[in-house]
Amino acid sequence: MVKKLIRHDIRAFARTMLPAEIIVVALGLFCRFIQFFESRTTAYEIAQFSAVGAFVIAILAALFMAFFTGVSRFYKNLFTNEGYLSMTLPVTPAQHILSKTVVSLLYTALTCLVILLSVSLASMGELLFESVKAGNYLIGKLVSLVGGTNFAFWIVEGILLLCVYTVNTYLLWYACLSIGQRAKKNRALAGVGVYFAYYFIRQIFGTFLVIMFTVFAQTELFRSIGYYLDRHPVFTIHTFLIGFTVIYVLFSLLYFAIANRMLSKKLNLE
Amino acid sequence: MSELIRCEHLTKSYNGLIALNNIDLSVESGKIIGLLGPNGSGKTTLIKLINGLLTPTSGEIFINGTRPGVESKKIVAYLPDNNFLNSWMTVEQIVDLYTDFYADFRRELCFEMLSRLGISPSVKLKTLSKGNKEKVCLILVMSRKARLYVLDEPIAGVDPATRDYVISTIINNYDPEASVLISTHLISDVEQVLDDVIFINNGNIVLHKTVDEIRQESGKSVDALFREVFRW
Amino acid sequence: MDWKLDKDRPIVPQICEQMSVRIAKGDFAPDEKLMSVREVAVGAGINPNTVQKAFEELERQGMIYSVRGSGWYVGADFTAAKRAVEDLIFFKTDQYFKAMEALGYDLEATKNYIGRWKA
Incomplete structure (x- = not known):
């Protein structure tokens, strides 16, 4: 059933996202195309500036749209009129949440890839060649320092962390919207309110942690840990990447559980 | 003959307000039942509980022996009071969705009914008139071969000719293994089609009899009795 | 039908x-x-x-x-069926006479009226 939900969600997202992706690629190509007319005239300068400007705006817009679609589709599909259809399908709330999360992640990743591709296309030629050369050199140096395996693992851990972070972001919003829809009026706004309230609480908690950390930093234990980490930078980075991944995974599970509970027991369709 | 709906001491309250008060109800298969009551009587709450959109505060509700959930949703076809169609899909796409998720969906019958009402599959849902949107919703629901149909105000927003069409679709679709629960204000239009009638008021079931029993005992139509019982 | x-x-x-x-x-x-x-x-x-x-x-x-x-x-x-229709005719006639009585025409007057009736 989840596969069916995913398929329908992909189609729903494609309505807005596919045009966005196409526009990004098109503007990227246009930027490259403009360069064929390179000259020192003001006309060219303006044209190039506009092209690049439009390209950058399109990129930012596409990223924002991916995020916004991911969050708003969850709300629209489950808590508005459409909810009367969605929530009476023979599907569990958990399956709904999973589908939306997966498809949101998919489109976010797709948008990033499309952006990377478009930027490469836009800078095709000298600029790209030099960038790739520089990149290769840096990577080569790093690999010789820490070893190929470590580097490869870092890449994997890094990508995993990015995915988990993205999933975490969406699930947090889903949980907040699910709590917000229990309100009597302005349910979407209430959801946004929950998000900011939580953000506020996190800031306070974060400050508290910083204070604790400063206190902790005076201890011997801290000094010895720091000494060890200093001596084992590779290990440190692995720990950092994996550690944060684990934290985000745990919080994702929490947010998932909250959204699931709200959808199962506390649904408030109007 | 199976028991499609069973409510045992079913209570639902929100914020201290009791919407359904200790309801006991049994609905068998092969019946067309009218759920009649004024606004705020608890009709919508009961319907949402049947469809698993709400959970009971206390008591139990069973749909064909199971609590509302994935299994019950497979056999319950729900036509809500409001338009549940999203705006960007075409008729064909929403039919595809129903085909995908409901094993009991009769796709050919659906297209046949749509064409008989002159609704083309490639049309976008948002371009349909209000009346046509309601017809599409009804056709989607009636194209399922469900065990329990729950129709919330199926004829309220449509013209008299379409009302007749809705009612004859319900009759044509009759299946001794299935039941139809119709919640409506337009009693006099549907009372001929009903087997049983449930009057509900302030979260309580006030009456549960057959149409002929009511007419025999009170000498009135169900509509007239309703007006009497629920007089202000 | x-x-x-x-x-x-x-x-x-x-x-x-x-x-x-x-x-x-x-x-x-x-x-x-x-x-x-x-x-x-x-x-x-x-x-x-x-x-x-x-x-x-x-x-x-x-x-x-x-x-x-x-x-x-x-x-x-x-x-x-014929018997049932006869029962129906009796019932309707009975109702008719009762209705006429409520209008002030007793049995004789009603029969008289019917006798003079031209459809």
Whole structure:
């Protein structure tokens, strides 16, 4: 059933996202195309500036749209009129949440890839060649320092962390919207309110942690840990990447559980 | 003959307000039942509980022996009071969705009914008139071969000719293994089609009899009795 | 078939009455197959269960009979139907006279009036 939900969600997202992706690629190509007319005239300068400007705006817009679609589709599909259809399908709330999360992640990743591709296309030629050369050199140096395996693992851990972070972001919003829809009026706004309230609480908690950390930093234990980490930078980075991944995974599970509970027991369709 | 709906001491309250008060109800298969009551009587709450959109505060509700959930949703076809169609899909796409998720969906019958009402599959849902949107919703629901149909105000927003069409679709679709629960204000239009009638008021079931029993005992139509019982 | 159904009387007796009138009038041949329960239900805009109950009542009164797996058939003779129509005529006449009495015409005056009636 989840596969069916995913398929329908992909189609729903494609309505807005596919045009966005196409526009990004098109503007990227246009930027490259403009360069064929390179000259020192003001006309060219303006044209190039506009092209690049439009390209950058399109990129930012596409990223924002991916995020916004991911969050708003969850709300629209489950808590508005459409909810009367969605929530009476023979599907569990958990399956709904999973589908939306997966498809949101998919489109976010797709948008990033499309952006990377478009930027490469836009800078095709000298600029790209030099960038790739520089990149290769840096990577080569790093690999010789820490070893190929470590580097490869870092890449994997890094990508995993990015995915988990993205999933975490969406699930947090889903949980907040699910709590917000229990309100009597302005349910979407209430959801946004929950998000900011939580953000506020996190800031306070974060400050508290910083204070604790400063206190902790005076201890011997801290000094010895720091000494060890200093001596084992590779290990440190692995720990950092994996550690944060684990934290985000745990919080994702929490947010998932909250959204699931709200959808199962506390649904408030109007 | 199976028991499609069973409510045992079913209570639902929100914020201290009791919407359904200790309801006991049994609905068998092969019946067309009218759920009649004024606004705020608890009709919508009961319907949402049947469809698993709400959970009971206390008591139990069973749909064909199971609590509302994935299994019950497979056999319950729900036509809500409001338009549940999203705006960007075409008729064909929403039919595809129903085909995908409901094993009991009769796709050919659906297209046949749509064409008989002159609704083309490639049309976008948002371009349909209000009346046509309601017809599409009804056709989607009636194209399922469900065990329990729950129709919330199926004829309220449509013209008299379409009302007749809705009612004859319900009759044509009759299946001794299935039941139809119709919640409506337009009693006099549907009372001929009903087997049983449930009057509900302030979260309580006030009456549960057959149409002929009511007419025999009170000498009135169900509509007239309703007006009497629920007089202000 | 056109059915005229009153909303303030139970449906089953009304179906039975109208069926018996049709049978008595000779709308059907003896042993003719009747419309299915479902067809009658759709035509009259009523519940198939109601039609089923009405047909079972008509069977009980001897006007129609059912053949398993085949459907419902008009009886071989129409005596039961004719008798039912006579009952109906009596009932309607009785009601008529009562109504006339409420208007101030006793039995004699009403009969007199009918005697002079030209349709």
